[in-house]
Amino acid sequence: MYSFDFVRPATLDEAVAALAGEEAQALGGGQTLIPTLKQRLASPATLVSLGGIAALKGVSSSGGTLTVGGGTTHGTVAAEAASVYPALAKLAGNIGDPAVRNRGTIGGSLANNDPSACYPSAVLASNATVVTNTREIAADDYFQGLFTTALEPGEIITAVKFPVPQKAAYIKFEQPASRFALVGVFVAKGADGVRVAVTGASEGGVFRWSEAEAALSSNFSAGALDGLSASADGLINDLHGSAAYRAHLIGVLTKRAVAAAG
Amino acid sequence: MPKDHGIGASQKRREDVRFLTGAGQYTDDINVHGQAYVCFLRSDVAHGRINKVDTAEAEAMPGVVRIFTGADFEGVGGLPCGWQVTDRFGQPMKEPAHPVLARGKVRHVGDPIAAVVADSLEEARNAAEAIVLDIEELPAAVNMKAALEAGAPRVHDDLSDNLCYDWGFVEDNRDAVDAAIKAAAHVTTLELVNQRLVANPMEPRVAVGDFNRATGDSTLYTTSQNPHVIRLLMGAFVLGIPEHKLRVVAPDVGGGFGSKIFHYAEEAFCTFAAKAINRPVKWTSSRAEAFLSDAQGRDHVTKIELALDKDNNFTAIRTSTLANMGAYLSTFASSVPTWLHGTLMAGNYKTPLIYVNVKAVFTNTVPVDAYRGAGRPEATFQLERVIDKAARELGVDPIALRRQNFITQFPYATPVAVEYDTGNYVATMDRLEEIADLSGFAARRKASEAKGMLRGLGVNCYIEACGIAPSNLVGQLGARAGLYDAATVRVNATGSISVMVGAHSHGQGHETVFPQVIAEMLGIDESMVEIVHGDSSKIPFGMGTYGSRSLAVCGSAMVRATEKIINKSKKIAAHMMEAAEADIELKDGKFSVAGTDKSVAWGDVTLAAYVPHNYPLEDIEPGLEETAFYDPSNFTYPSGAYACEVEVDPGTGKVTIEKFAAVDDFGNVVNPMIVEGQVHGGIGQGIGQALLENCVYDENGQLLSASFMDYAMPRASDVPFYQVDHSCATPCTHNPLGVKGCGEAGAIGSPPSVVNAVIDALQSGGHNVTHIDMPVSPHRVWQAMNG
Structure with missing residues (x-):
């Protein structure tokens, strides 16, 4: 890979500030980005890891809504969403292999919007809401084509809110x-x-x-x-x-x- | 009680301790002080004229030591082909030059154009990106049929066309075969593709070149299955380094499957460059590079016709095959579709007339060469698929049709130039029917149907020719090397033994198995014996490991050398006990005089050999070290019968293997556990070919399946638990151990049974499907079901 600077902010605000820099790139679990860097197919000046932001992690539920933090790994969703939204937990538990599931995050997957990824189907079918540092985006508005989303440059997915279906x-x-x-x-x-x-x-x-x-x-x-x-x-x-x-x-x-x- | 010692014991592999604990010493673990790193700039077009390679800017970049291009190799030999095939008309095959770095043209995606040597790999990569190429892209020859048409782009401008050779075998049978097919009561015809595969050993290729300025010696550390072959080819034909100034070391090697037999440009480059810059040079292939530079396997397009008389006896076989050579002739490429394929077309059956035609074709793709089985899987697949198709056309049981045509008398001379020494195909099939519980299939099919699944049963036999090879025979067939092997048994003073072998272990377990043989012969413990392999400066001139040859050929050399050791040590023991040599017996590591209670221990005799204070110096030399070269008098002919049961999901076309049984006749078996493991691995690779693996180029010669994201390797979840049996053993008659070889059997024997089973399943569901090309992917099954 080419050289880059690496920062690992502890808060969302610091991350937003870091991503405002020239050719900065957010790093979630790195399951797509790291191989891309290794193949020299991307050359960000600064890699901003979201892995140090505790507020982005975790699964919670209330009032029929399951909320998954943007930095939550597939493995965590598989384990912690199982009682509330088993179909979502099962999907998460079948992404990649254990190594992928222990690194990859829901926010990373949705921001990348790979046409063959699993999560986008759950978000769209559940009529979920993608929550970012600046706004809430309905699933129907979020996915805009191959590797394309409604996210603005520097915008960070902080959570996904799933209305739990019957x-x-x-x-x-x-x-x-x-x-x-x-x-x-x-x-x-x-x-x-x-x-x-x-x-x-x-x-x-x-x-x-x-x-x-x-x-x-x-x-x-x-x-x-x-x-x-x-x-x-x-x-x-x-x-x-x-x-x-x-x-x-x-x-x-x-x-x-x-x-x-x- | 199973044996725990010597021949027949399932001893755990001693080498696994270091492999599994991270203590293996692979080529990439070797770092020579002061080494520089090489990055090859490879062609991204399949075919193009090199107008200019401008390295000026790149040479000025940080860390760059030197940049090499094709021009640096003017006067250096090209990579040689080790087997000259003579065509139907008596002419030698076309043998185009294969430069170390491309000159004039690039001929496949991945063809190396330039090599940057730098202080670090990152600096080498940076500079490689700064090289400015002016390459005029040319139309590519990719599809073999199109490549043979008039006006097709020519891969090599100095050749008249893309045809390497047009081979007929046995040419004298051609007319008789045509007549027999014309006269047949029934002819079954099948057109099929044996698809191209990527070997993908776990360890990618690595080469480290080192030059010693003080001695003028060159050393190459490389991921090779046969270090002496590389030393000979590279030293004599490419770089002009005499053997005594060139050492080739292949340390622990993480799998080869054939792809590490061949001499590669990167090996020659690192050796050459180390001397040129007077500094060690290291190259480690990335997985992406491996897809573009390791020789690939198979890639045959075949039409086979099987003629039968009115009683369903096979009367003739005629085949016509296009075999892809890729852009250059790799080391043994020419022999694979000919002598390793045509000679196997008789299979397990007494077909009196056989004619095989093979046209080898140059294309703008990665070179193709031997891959686990090498020619024999291609032969077996055609034959066992066409027999199945014939059985369905004739409405007879496919097993009965096979049984009716089995060879039952041995030795058996086939019409395709080889003579099978032993085998018992009837007993093997009997055993298969038993262990695979074929009588219970109907009930299992019913249970599958109740779940909405189609269940199919596929059976096939196979024969292979292993223990490569009798040198006088292969010499007549065009081999440019002898294919004997060699072993030196060095008994040390205190009785431990080092055995230097020409065979190379890269997953086969030689370090465990070979000592079992010596332990059996001498009656000592295996822990006293150690195998030394992989270093041309330590081992005798042996030809390495491929073609399931190690135990049959190198093991035989080791037996012969050990026999010499026994003879000599009996002389010493006789002297020590003042007895007649003829009366000396060796048992359980002790020499005794027959009919007396006099004895001396193994260690006493070996010590006497090296400390000859009381020793018959007037009759024999001190020391206890013997070498033997062994050249087999025939190939060995392992055979077997396999059964596969699949379920096909009619909704998606997905095939799941439910049961797999393999009965193999490997002759005598030294370590049953290792043999079973070899069969497991082989079947896994065969299932990979049958269901998953596919190396695909687009019409421009771009590799579409260029990573594991698109090239599907089999995983544990793709294979069932296997039933493996080798109780039907007919020992080889012509080597001292009676062994036949087991490394490739699984890969040869399994693909036809998988495909036969899928066809059976689909027909049971009312689908009139007679063939699906491999890989039998869900998509292809769905297409076949939907016409």
Whole structure:
């Protein structure tokens, strides 16, 4: 990697100040950024680690909302969200391997918005709110395409607020090499209806499958999806699967997610 | 009670203590005082003309010692190919130059253009980025079929086309095979791809070159399976360094799978540069570089036809294969699709007529060479898939069709130039049916179907030719080296033994197994015996480890040398006990005189050899050290029968392996635990090929599967618990241990049974699918199910 300065502030304010510097880059768990640096594909002047900010860490719940600090690792979510939001905990517990789960953070994953990452589907399907140092962003406004989000430069995800759904499940079909989602479907049945979010499949990143949402909102059963098929338009076509295959998987996995949600 | 000592004992691997506790000494652990680091600037286009390599700015950067380009290697030899194949028309194969650093053109992504030597690796990398390249990108030859068409981009401008050779075997059978196929009651045809693989040993390649100004000696530390072969090739053909001034050391090596047999440009570079700058030079491959510079494996496109008579007896086999050589001929590339492939096409079956045609093709891709099995998996896959397809077309049981055509009389001379000494394919299949519980399959299928899954059973046999190789035979076939091996048994004064072997252990467990053989022969404890390998200055001239040859060839040399030790020590013992040499017996580490209670211990005799105060100096020399070279009279022919059961998820196409049973005939087995481990590893690699691994280039020659993010390696969760059996042993008849070799069997024997099982599962679900190319990925299964 190229040389860079490294700071590890203890408070959010210090981090915000540090990120205002020239070519500063926030570092969460580093599960994407560190390999990128090692390959010399990024050259920030300053790396601002968010790992020293205690306020960004932790899982809490109250009044039907689960709040996960932006700096909370997948491993912590898997362990501490299990009783309140088991589908989310299960998703977190199946990201990468133990080493990844003990370093990677929810804020880092959402800020990166990898089109094959797991978390964006949970955030979008749960109609969660992304909380930053300056504002609150609704999930529907947050994801804006491949590796693109509503975050402004220097903006830090401090927490994610999940309204806990009545029923939910996430089914991931793994890409055989990376074990990221070739397609992942998160189904959540909340007070305002059913939301279905799909990751891994689209060239535009995570998206909602509205036809399935409509069908499931009136009848939350796998059978309600019979005859429904996702469009292959705009889906990823690569060496692990064609757009048509991904479209097929969206249908299969959505049914399985509904069945798993019970 | 299982043996705990000598031949047949499942002793734990003594080398694992250092490997598992971080005390192994790998090449990257070697740091020579004052060493500089090299970073290779590699081509990012598959094919291009080098107009200019401007190093001026880079040379001025901090820490740079020197920058080398192709021009620095004018007059230096290219990397040689060790096997000359003669084509169907009696002409030698085309052998283009393979420069250490590219000259004139770059021919694959990863081809090294320049090498920056600097005080640190970071400085070398910084300077490499500052080199200004003017490379005119040219259209690339990537697809083999297209590369052979008129007007295709030529990988080598000095060759008339991209065809390396057009090989026919056995050429004299060509017309007879054509006639037999024409006359057949049934012909089954199968077109298939045996996909390209990346070897991916856990340890990437490393080279450290060192030059001693005082003595003029060069030393290369390298990740090699055969240090003497590297010394010979690099010394004699590339750099012109005589053997006595060149030492090659391959210390602990973290896996090879074939990819560390070959002599690579980076080895020659580090040796050359160390002398040029009078400073040690170190290169450690990154994983990304390994994907672009380690020789890759397989990459055959084949059409096979199997002819049968009206009674379902095999009457002829005809195959036509395109074999990818990549951009240059790697060390043994030419031999893999020919002599290591065509000679195996008889398999376990008495097919009277066989003709194999192979066209080897140059393309703008990384060179292809031997990878675990090397030619034999390709042969086995074609044959065992086409037999399965034939059974389905004819409506007969695939196991019955195999049994009907088994070779049952040994020795058996195949129509493809080799003679199997032993085997018992019927007993092996019987045992497989038993341990794999094939009679219970129908019930298991029902249980899977109740869960909504399709279950399939696939069976196959395999034969391989190991113990490479009888030198006189391979010499006639074009090998440019002998393939014997050598061992020196040095008995020390107090009775401990150092054995210097030409074989190289990089995961095989030689340090454990070889002492078991000597312990058995001498009746002493294994802890008194230590194996020395990997350093050309310490070991006799042996040819290294590949082709499941170590115990069969080098082990035989060690047995012969130990026999000489026994003969000599009996002479000494006879003198000490004033008895006739013929009356001396060696048992449990003690020499005794038959019919008396007189005896002397092993250590007393060895001490007498080195402290010859009471010693027959007039008859024999002092000391106790013997060397033997062993050249096998034939290959060995391990064989086996494998069964795989899979479940296919009809919703996603995902294949899960539920059961895997392997019955192998390896002849005699020295350490059953290690043999079982070798089979486990081989099957794991075979399952990797069958379901996961795929090295893919796009039409411009860019490697798409260039990291573990896209190249799927098998993991523990991808493989089942294996049932492994080697009770059906027919010992090899021509080596002293009766051993056959077990290193590649699993990788050779497993892919066809996996694919056969998937086809069986899909057909049970009403899908008319007759073939799916590997890797049988969920996507491909879904495509096959959906026409």
